[in-house]
Amino acid sequence: MKCDVLVAGGGPAGCVAAAGMGHELHVKVLEEHARVGEPVQCAGLVTPRVVEMASASDAVLNKIDGAYVHFPGGRIIELQGNEVKAVVVDRGEFDRRCASLARRAGAEVNTGSRVGPVERTAEGLCVRTADGDVECGALLAADGYRSGVARSLGFGQARDMVRGLEVDLRLRSEDQRKVRVFLGNDVAPGFFAWAIPCGDLTRVGLCVSREKGTPQDFLARLLEKQGWAEAERVRTYSGAIPLGHIARTYADRMLVAGDAAGMAKPISGGGLFTGMTAGKLAAETLLEGFRSGDLSGKGLSIYEKRWKAAYGKELRNSYRVRQVFVRMGDRDLDKAGVRLDNEKAKAVLATGDIDYPTALAPGLLRTCPSLLAVAPLLIFRLLWR
Numbered sequence: 001m002k003c004d005v006l007v008a009g010g011g012p013a014g015c016v017a018a019a020g021m022g023h024e025l026h027v028k029v030l031e032e033h034a035r036v037g038e039p040v041q042c043a044g045l046v047t048p049r050v051v052e053m054a055s056a057s058d059a060v061l062n063k064i065d066g067a068y069v070h071f072p073g074g075r076i077i078e079l080q081g082n083e084v085k086a087v088v089v090d091r092g093e094f095d096r097r098c099a100s101l102a103r104r105a106g107a108e109v110n111t112g113s114r115v116g117p118v119e120r121t122a123e124g125l126c127v128r129t130a131d132g133d134v135e136c137g138a139l140l141a142a143d144g145y146r147s148g149v150a151r152s153l154g155f156g157q158a159r160d161m162v163r164g165l166e167v168d169l170r171l172r173s174e175d176q177r178k179v180r181v182f183l184g185n186d187v188a189p190g191f192f193a194w195a196i197p198c199g200d201l202t203r204v205g206l207c208v209s210r211e212k213g214t215p216q217d218f219l220a221r222l223l224e225k226q227g228w229a230e231a232e233r234v235r236t237y238s239g240a241i242p243l244g245h246i247a248r249t250y251a252d253r254m255l256v257a258g259d260a261a262g263m264a265k266p267i268s269g270g271g272l273f274t275g276m277t278a279g280k281l282a283a284e285t286l287l288e289g290f291r292s293g294d295l296s297g298k299g300l301s302i303y304e305k306r307w308k309a310a311y312g313k314e315l316r317n318s319y320r321v322r323q324v325f326v327r328m329g330d331r332d333l334d335k336a337g338v339r340l341d342n343e344k345a346k347a348v349l350a351t352g353d354i355d356y357p358t359a360l361a362p363g364l365l366r367t368c369p370s371l372l373a374v375a376p377l378l379i380f381r382l383l384w385r
């Protein structure tokens with residue numbers, strides 16, 4: 001079997017990439033699972049721009065315009081945006097929309113097909129799969145957080161990782177327009193917990209730093225504390241999010257995108273916007289490479305410049321914020337809560353864009369300079385860039 005580009009992984013990053021080059025190149029997407037989008041490993045909270053990127057408006061379950069932030073000591077801050085800030089998607093359907101885009105562009109999307117070892121040949125690459133060897137001119141590793149393909153090719157690993165667990169409860173949240181975010185080292189050490197309203201269901205989950213234990217115990221405790229332990233569990237999801245992107249995302253005839261490259265946002269763990277943007281830019285770069293006949297690492301290195309121009313600064317700053325956040329005790333979080341619990345700070349927070357969360361920092365510090373006293377190291381790191 002032959003193709004121009006083999007895409008390892010039929011997730012959003014891989015399918016959006018295939019959709020961007022399928023009209024001109026012979027592209028094969030190989031997805032190891034029997035059905036694209038299954039099993040789901042996601043809370044499905046994204047900005048409207050991500051839904052647009054996948055033309056997936058029919059996968060939207062709910063619209064969100066605000067949040068309740070629960071601090072460890074019991075303080076709850078309510079944030080009200082003046083527009084839809086995020087939407088909740090059916091992640092399985094969302095992924096299948098991405099796969100449809102790829103197919104419509106002319107790419108093949110094959111399920112139940114695992115990408116195995118990759119060898120370099122005189123003409124390009126030879127990829128071992130269960131259905132036989134595939135010879136291709138280039139490979140895009142978009143194989144998600146385990147990223148066996150990218151790692152076996154020497155691409156390295158993300159710097160950090162959090163592990164997550166989530167349940168859909170048969171429980172109707174009173175306020176259907178706001179998510180709840182729970183902070184605290186007893187709730188979700190190294191990350192946060194969430195409750196997302198989806199009509200008659202509420203999606204409750206959390207992630208924890210990998211060295212802080214397993215998410216099961218923390219989730220059981222959260223459900224108990226919120227009085228949700230008896231609610232029927234309709235569905236359970238689990239997974240991990242790599243944070244802190246890999247050092248290099250290109251090589252001769254190869255690119256890496258999405259979770260395989262550790263591109264999720266270090267503050268929120270959201271990886272759809274960054275992964276799909278990288279997929280789009282990978283397609284653009286590979287198209288140019290095939291047109292010019294230059295698929296060398298040097299030629300493809302423009303891909304890394306492109307995704308870094310799109311959100312490299314945000315990932316860098318978010319990672320710094322995360323490094324400080326994981327060191328904050330519950331008392332520090334509560335102190336920050338006190339300082340943020342005023343109308344001016346809340347108005348700034350409510351303007352936030354979850355795809356670019358650190359853009360809020362300058363405005364917040366102007367309105368709330370006393371935040372400096374809570375985490376001087378954080379502020380120092382943010383300003384010293």
Ligand SMILES: Cc1cc2nc3c(=O)[nH]c(=O)nc-3n(C[C@H](O)[C@H](O)[C@H](O)COP(=O)(O)OP(=O)(O)OC[C@H]3O[C@@H](n4cnc5c(N)ncnc54)[C@H](O)[C@@H]3O)c2cc1C
Pocket residue numbers: 008009010011012013014030031032033037041042043044045046113114115116142143144145147148149164165166205206207237238239240241257258259260264269270271272273275
């Ligand atoms: C608990 C949890 C909640 C999350 N919530 C959100 C959220 O609300 N919003 C958000 O934006 N992000 C969220 N994320 C992160 C988001 O799910 C990922 O960042 C996103 O899925 C990355 O997309 P991707 O295409 O890079 O990888 P994936 O979606 O993981 O796709 C990779 C695909 O590759 C396949 N694969 C792997 N190895 C092989 C192989 N060898 N051969 C063939 N196929 C292979 C996998 O089966 C998978 O289908 C969450 C993650 C977790 C764990």
